[in-house]
Amino acid sequence: MAQKPIQDDHHETTDHTETIEWLAHQPGLLDDYVDEWVAIVGHEIVAHAPSVIDAVREAKERGYDDPLLVPVTPPDVLLD
Amino acid sequence: MPTVRYGTAHPYHTPVGNPRGVARPMLGVRVIGQYASREVLALVDSGADSSVFHVDVAALAGIVVSSTCRRGRVRGVGGLVDTYVCSVELEIEGRRFVAEVNFVDDPARRALALLGRHDVFAQFQFGFDQRAHQLLVEPYP
Numbered sequence: 320m321a322q323k324p325i326q327d328d329h330h331e332t333t334d335h336t337e338t339i340e341w342l343a344h345q346p347g348l349l350d351d352y353v354d355e356w357v358a359i360v361g362h363e364i365v366a367h368a369p370s371v372i373d374a375v376r377e378a379k380e381r382g383y384d385d386p387l388l389v390p391v392t393p394p395d396v397l398l399d
Numbered sequence: 400m401p402t403v404r405y406g407t408a409h410p411y412h413t414p415v416g417n418p419r420g421v422a423r424p425m426l427g428v429r430v431i432g433q434y435a436s437r438e439v440l441a442l443v444d445s446g447a448d449s450s451v452f453h454v455d456v457a458a459l460a461g462i463v464v465s466s467t468c469r470r471g472r473v474r475g476v477g478g479l480v481d482t483y484v485c486s487v488e489l490e491i492e493g494r495r496f497v498a499e500v501n502f503v504d505d506p507a508r509r510a511l512a513l514l515g516r517h518d519v520f521a522q523f524q525f526g527f528d529q530r531a532h533q534l535l536v537e538p539y540p
Contacts, residue, residue, distance in 0.1 A: 332429065335438050339427045342412060342440070349414035354510050369509055371455045375437070387427065388456075389440045390510035394416030 358386035424534035432460035447515030
């Protein structure tokens, strides 16, 4: 069943360009989070959960409104 | 023979499986709803016809899939999957455009975000430098 939209009061957006570039040079950083979503701010993992909604909620509770959201797919070869 | 002069090169990502993980071309994409937006790191998938995200990403961006999207299906190696097909604003590399995105409501595929050819590849020319593990990007004029 489809999720209902989340009430979200954040309008300010964060530029994650530097975080994405940094993450590309951290091989294996997310080994412990396979099949989860990881929320990253700057160079810090601020939350993680199987559900991206829960990861965002956890990040907000820690004071981070607009983290970069990274889906951690397994290292197996993807065919689709 | 046409040639492309790429303006940007992004290193592939290997977030899992060091040192034998699979390096993948990924880009930040902001999924924009009416009142909110979320930035997701997504796989650039030249083998995918359209972009696909888990439906929770739509919910976070405030997109009401049940009332604003039509039902669809995508086929992968695992078979057919039901989706919500939505016209959504995306922002990639500072360029904002409307794309038709499939949102998958499947608990078994939660960690899912990929950018397919339809719409996204109409906005950017991509090159895949596999030896250097670099994604090359040039926006169309």
